[in-house]
Amino acid sequence: MLLRSHTADGHERDFVGYAGSPPHADWPGGARLALNFVLNYEEGSEYSIADGDGRSESALTEVSAPRVPIGERDLAAESMYEYGTRVGFWRVARLFAERGLPITAFGCALALERNPPAAAFMAARGWDVCCHGYRWVEHYRLTEDEEREQIRLAVSSIQRTMGERPLGWYCRYAPSTATRRLLVEEGGFLYDSDAYNDELPYWTPVAGRRHLVLPYSLVTNDVKLTSGLFTGDDFFALLRNAFDVLYAEGAHAPKMMSVGLHPRLIGHPARMAGLIRFVDYVQSKPDVWVCRRADIARHWIARHPVAVAAAPMAASATA
Numbered sequence: 001m002l003l004r005s006h007t008a009d010g011h012e013r014d015f016v017g018y019a020g021s022p023p024h025a026d027w028p029g030g031a032r033l034a035l036n037f038v039l040n041y042e043e044g045s046e047y048s049i050a051d052g053d054g055r056s057e058s059a060l061t062e063v064s065a066p067r068v069p070i071g072e073r074d075l076a077a078e079s080m081y082e083y084g085t086r087v088g089f090w091r092v093a094r095l096f097a098e099r100g101l102p103i104t105a106f107g108c109a110l111a112l113e114r115n116p117p118a119a120a121f122m123a124a125r126g127w128d129v130c131c132h133g134y135r136w137v138e139h140y141r142l143t144e145d146e147e148r149e150q151i152r153l154a155v156s157s158i159q160r161t162m163g164e165r166p167l168g169w170y171c172r173y174a175p176s177t178a179t180r181r182l183l184v185e186e187g188g189f190l191y192d193s194d195a196y197n198d199e200l201p202y203w204t205p206v207a208g209r210r211h212l213v214l215p216y217s218l219v220t221n222d223v224k225l226t227s228g229l230f231t232g233d234d235f236f237a238l239l240r241n242a243f244d245v246l247y248a249e250g251a252h253a254p255k256m257m258s259v260g261l262h263p264r265l266i267g268h269p270a271r272m273a274g275l276i277r278f279v280d281y282v283q284s285k286p287d288v289w290v291c292r293r294a295d296i297a298r299h300w301i302a303r304h305p306v307a308v309a310a311a312p313m314a315a316s317a318t319a
């Protein structure tokens with residue numbers, strides 16, 4: 001019986017995971033859910049003619065496809081990105097500050113360099129930065145040396161801009177088959193989030209060491225507002241539904257929930273209304289651990305230091 005499949009480069013696919021019997025997360029205060037809001041701080045790091053890239057990026061803006069020929073500058077797309085750092089960021093940042101809620105940044109190093117007031121605000125408010133690359137770069141196109149260089153560039157830049165090194169990593173586009181190993185070899189990272197395959201952290205062996213993965217979500221994520229959802233009400237309903245299911249399960253089997261946000265998307269007033277309603281909803285519920293991503297990583301390292309071997313789901317659990 002072949003339970004796991006190996007690719008030629010040694011990457012393993014695990015279709016079993018916790019096998020329906022995840023460990024009890026044992027979140028602080030007996031919380032039923034660890035809820036982590038993530039603001040992707042990335043505008044200014046995207047491919048840009050002005051930065052000499054030979055093309056303009058227009059992903060996750062108000063248009064569904066590039067409207068200028070490849071190789072020409074897309075000033076409209078550039079301006080839509082700038083809305084994120086000039087306006088949207090501050091609207092989201094104010095909400096979390098006013099509510100006293102922690103939040104994580106998926107930070108592109110170059111984007112943070114380009115907006116010192118935003119970086120200073122995050123640092124002063126104790127945001128944790130999970131590194132989202134030095135720039136938006138397709139890591140899977142890089143050689144191993146180029147990728148190692150990009151990781152080092154990102155870490156040293158964020159260290160300078162934020163005063164602290166990043167503790168996590170999340171690739172824009174997709175990781176390469178070497179990314180995880182390069183992060184482990186580089187050292188200093190508590191976790192990476194280049195995974196969508198679970199609702200709890202898990203350990204995975206990398207280069208002879210254990211490495212922690214905190215899965216992320218592109219479902220409970222405002223990217224849905226560019227591909228299917230339309231209004232802030234839609235977004236609120238999506239988040240509330242996920243929250244309700246996980247909150248109910250959390251009476252016995254607490255999970256983590258990531259809410260992915262982008263200043264240039266959720267930061268528009270029409271959409272922001274949905275996020276505000278969700279925050280109201282969350283704050284009306286007891287036993288929710290709203291936390292930073294690094295807090296979840298530290299909790300897992302302290303309380304679940306050993307990988308759990310997958311045990312088949314008990315027959316009674318399915319009854």
Ligand SMILES: [Zn+2]
Pocket residue numbers: 040042106132172
């Ligand atoms: Zn992103």
